[in-house]
Amino acid sequence: MKMSATHSLSPRGHSAAQSFGRKLRAARQARGYTQPDLAARARISLSTLVRMEAGDSGTAFGMWINAFEVLGLLSMFTDSNDPLTESVALANLDRPIRKRKPSRNLDF
Structure with missing residues (x-):
């Protein structure tokens, strides 16, 4: 039995x-x-847009991208100056990289 996307989400x-739906509508x-x-400009159906504005999490991610791009808000998600992303990347710079030993049995 397929679980709906709404039921698989945490409260957060x-x-x-x-x-996201409120921001899209605003x-x-x-x-x-x-x-x-907006539906025509974003190449999505009107019913999909209505569900998105209602906060339906089952809508395909590409539809959200199209709508936010048309509204000029895509940079909100792709900003390279994100402090969290930078801090994670910088923290990983000093981590040692595990070197794997080649497998002795390479016969498939």
Whole structure:
């Protein structure tokens, strides 16, 4: 039996999906787009956009990317100056890299 995406989310994940939906709706309204306008520009169906604005986590990730790109918000997710990403990358610089010994039995 297939589990719906909504039921597989943690409460924090569900809250994030709701937040994305609110941000999407607010950005659309701030730019003066109607739902049909944005749906057409983002190449998604109107019903998909309505679900996205409602915070439906079952919507394909590519649909979210299309909508945020049309609204000029894609950089919000791809900003290379993200302090968390930089701190994780810097912390990993000093970690030793494990060198593996070649397998003696290479006969397949």
